[in-house]
Amino acid sequence: MKRYVVGVDVGGTHTKLALLDLRGRILAKDSFLTRAYKKEEIVKAISDASAGLIAKRGLKKKDILGIGIGVPGLVDFKKGLVFYFVNIPAWKDVPLKKKIEKATGLTTFVDNDVKVMALGEIAYGAGKGRSNVICMTLGTGVGGALIIDGKMRRGASLVAGEIGHIPINENGARCNCGGAGCLEAYVGREYFLDNIRRELKSGAKSLVRVMVKNRLSRIQPEIMMDAALKGDAFAKRKWEEMGTHIGSALVGVVNFINPGIIIIGGGIAEAERFIFGAIRKTIAKRAMKVQGKAVKVLKAKLGNDAGVIGAAEMVKRSLQ
Amino acid sequence: MKRYVVGVDVGGTHTKLALLDLRGRILAKDSFLTRAYKKEEIVKAISDASAGLIAKRGLKKKDILGIGIGVPGLVDFKKGLVFYFVNIPAWKDVPLKKKIEKATGLTTFVDNDVKVMALGEIAYGAGKGRSNVICMTLGTGVGGALIIDGKMRRGASLVAGEIGHIPINENGARCNCGGAGCLEAYVGREYFLDNIRRELKSGAKSLVRVMVKNRLSRIQPEIMMDAALKGDAFAKRKWEEMGTHIGSALVGVVNFINPGIIIIGGGIAEAERFIFGAIRKTIAKRAMKVQGKAVKVLKAKLGNDAGVIGAAEMVKRSLQ
Numbered sequence: 001m002k003r004y005v006v007g008v009d010v011g012g013t014h015t016k017l018a019l020l021d022l023r024g025r026i027l028a029k030d031s032f033l034t035r036a037y038k039k040e041e042i043v044k045a046i047s048d049a050s051a052g053l054i055a056k057r058g059l060k061k062k063d064i065l066g067i068g069i070g071v072p073g074l075v076d077f078k079k080g081l082v083f084y085f086v087n088i089p090a091w092k093d094v095p096l097k098k099k100i101e102k103a104t105g106l107t108t109f110v111d112n113d114v115k116v117m118a119l120g121e122i123a124y125g126a127g128k129g130r131s132n133v134i135c136m137t138l139g140t141g142v143g144g145a146l147i148i149d150g151k152m153r154r155g156a157s158l159v160a161g162e163i164g165h166i167p168i169n170e171n172g173a174r175c176n177c178g179g180a181g182c183l184e185a186y187v188g189r190e191y192f193l194d195n196i197r198r199e200l201k202s203g204a205k206s207l208v209r210v211m212v213k214n215r216l217s218r219i220q221p222e223i224m225m226d227a228a229l230k231g232d233a234f235a236k237r238k239w240e241e242m243g244t245h246i247g248s249a250l251v252g253v254v255n256f257i258n259p260g261i262i263i264i265g266g267g268i269a270e271a272e273r274f275i276f277g278a279i280r281k282t283i284a285k286r287a288m289k290v291q292g293k294a295v296k297v298l299k300a301k302l303g304n305d306a307g308v309i310g311a312a313e314m315v316k317r318s319l320q
Numbered sequence: 321m322k323r324y325v326v327g328v329d330v331g332g333t334h335t336k337l338a339l340l341d342l343r344g345r346i347l348a349k350d351s352f353l354t355r356a357y358k359k360e361e362i363v364k365a366i367s368d369a370s371a372g373l374i375a376k377r378g379l380k381k382k383d384i385l386g387i388g389i390g391v392p393g394l395v396d397f398k399k400g401l402v403f404y405f406v407n408i409p410a411w412k413d414v415p416l417k418k419k420i421e422k423a424t425g426l427t428t429f430v431d432n433d434v435k436v437m438a439l440g441e442i443a444y445g446a447g448k449g450r451s452n453v454i455c456m457t458l459g460t461g462v463g464g465a466l467i468i469d470g471k472m473r474r475g476a477s478l479v480a481g482e483i484g485h486i487p488i489n490e491n492g493a494r495c496n497c498g499g500a501g502c503l504e505a506y507v508g509r510e511y512f513l514d515n516i517r518r519e520l521k522s523g524a525k526s527l528v529r530v531m532v533k534n535r536l537s538r539i540q541p542e543i544m545m546d547a548a549l550k551g552d553a554f555a556k557r558k559w560e561e562m563g564t565h566i567g568s569a570l571v572g573v574v575n576f577i578n579p580g581i582i583i584i585g586g587g588i589a590e591a592e593r594f595i596f597g598a599i600r601k602t603i604a605k606r607a608m609k610v611q612g613k614a615v616k617v618l619k620a621k622l623g624n625d626a627g628v629i630g631a632a633e634m635v636k637r638s639l640q
Contacts, residue, residue: 074610131476132475132476144576146576146577148468148473148475149471149473151469153468153469153577154578155452155468155577155578155579155611155614156451156452156578156579156580156614156615157578157580157610157611157613157614158578159578159608159610159611159614160576160577160578161576161578162575162576162578162608162611163576165572165575165576165608166571166572166575166576167488167568167571167572167606168487168489168490169488169489169490170488170489170564170565170568177575177608178606178608178609179571179575179605179606179607179608180606182575244490245490248487248490249572251485251486251487251499252485252486252487252569252572253576255482255485255486255497255499255502256464256466256480256481256482256483256485256486256573257466257473257475257480258474258475258476258477258478258479258480258481258482259475259476260476260477285499286487286498286499286500287499288479288482288485288497288498288499289498290394290477290479291475291477291479291482293477294475294476294477294479295476
């Protein structure tokens with residue numbers, strides 16, 4: 001009986017690995033610095049660390065259902081091909097599934113990290129037991145995943161889920177994706193910080209100015225959060241504006257897709273208390289009645305383990 | 321063997337009925353004026369006309385797979401409950417499925433007319449054989465339907481598909497739905513005409529002014545189409561603006577859902593030559609590369625028969 005799964009969460013900084021049972025419980029963990037390895041080397045690093053975790057628990061290859069890997073980039077799930085990794089420019093069109101399978105002899109599945117996180121959340125987290133779920137991650141960029149009628153929906157060319165590139169204004173600012181007015185061009189990390197710096201340069205009053213000793217380039221989301229927690233009105237307003245922008249994009253998603261839950265995770269989502277109120281208010285105010293009542297906006301629950309738990313869940317679901 | 325289906329298309333003005341075989345071919349047709357009947361009476365009108373069509377072809381109840389009905393309103397597909405009909409205010413929370421089944425003794429399915437039209441288009445029309453399809457109808461309002469991985473997706477409370485209520489501007493004008501900046505508030509029939517009247521009042525030059533003898537209340541989409549066909553620059557621009565607004569909403573749908581086809585139908589879609597170019601241009605310019613390349617924007621193909629063909633297809637799909 002194959003009763004265990006290896007979950008791998010490849011991050012820009014760290015790669016986390018875990019051995020899990022089929023109920024998503026973590027039995028052993030490992031991690032390494034992603035940047036310490038180059039393209040081909042990381043295949044070996046993942047394979048070796050996986051084998052190590054399996055051996056550590058006295059298990060054999062025949063006990064393992066497979067390996068699931070979440071990566072921060074564009075992935076062809078069917079082929080297990082990683083088109084690119086965010087933050088790792090040297091990685092282009094890597095057939096990661098095949099390489100790991102060859103190295104380990106274990107069935108492997110690879111997908112984008114937000115989709116993987118979403119599977120974890122519907123299996124064990126904020127979306128447990130729900131079948132119409134939208135997931136969103138707030139960080140450097142804005143990621144998304146779309147679960148409809150209980151299944152991950154990948155679209156006609158397997159790249160569905162780009163919730164950050166829903167335009168919220170027809171004449172909005174240029175977005176890195178080539179479009180204009182995209183949600184990400186308002187709430188992505190650098191856009192958010194640039195906007196704050198501009199307002200401060202134009203004379204907005206804020207504690208933030210003192211906190212960074214007037215060196216505006218030092219402003220980071222963490223500082224904006226600190227300032228908001230200290231009661232700074234400017235910082236609170238900027239987080240609320242972020243929530244309103246996110247809410248505007250979600251109104252369209254709510255009206256069109258009619259989801260039961262929207263789960264929001266990622267680094268910046270830690271500023272929950274300031275963002276979530278504005279998101280919920282915008283949806284309550286602008287979404288259609290039936291759809292607005294049907295949806296709950298919740299924070300992701302699995303935290304740092306979301307990646308490895310979701311990756312393991314992906315293996316289970318793919319083999320069922 | 322049950323080899324025939326009755327398809328019913330309840331419209332604001334006419335109700336059309338057809339007897340079809342299982343390949344979607346129409347064998348006999350009938351129709352009546354919807355407004356000639358009140359709530360309870362229309363159940364009898366549909367039942368009688370259906371029985372008439374069946375008898376006309378010398379068939380019996382045992383030859384009929386079922387009755388499919390498309391209605392212009394909000395429907396709970398599972399229960400066959402019509403919450404309301406657009407244009408027929410007296411109809412509220414009608415259990416149409418049960419009533420027709422009781423009257424005819426035939427299995428009946430009821431859904432919103434745009435969803436029904438979408439099923440027809442993926443079975444026999446513009447979306448034949450495709451599994452990721454968005455449908456949109458342009459008319460008094462803007463309707464939509466969402467087919468993902470080959471199936472109609474109805475959402476957590478069965479009202480998914482409201483593509484007309486995707487906001488395209490954060491600070492846009494109020495929409496009838498209670499929201500603001502919705503696509504429908506730009507391109508729905510009355511909003512579109514109001515905007516035209518306002519521009520003409522402010523002095524815009526156009527042939528339209530002459531065509532309606534300066535009585536702006538007489539302006540209708542048909543007149544705007546005539547004027548555009550005659551080369552009127554103002555009329556052409558207004559249709560292109562409509563296309564750009566629609567394109568803006570579709571960019572978000574394309575990036576997030578990654579559909580293979582978008583099918584556009586409905587009365588105003590007849591102004592195809594002016595609208596479609598602007599829609600395609602907006603998507604090409606603003607959507608993400610992979611998603612933008614994957615999608616085609618096509619005109620609905622089944623025309624006036626879309627409703628009855630789609631209604632018959634709904635019966636087939638629901639019983640398979």
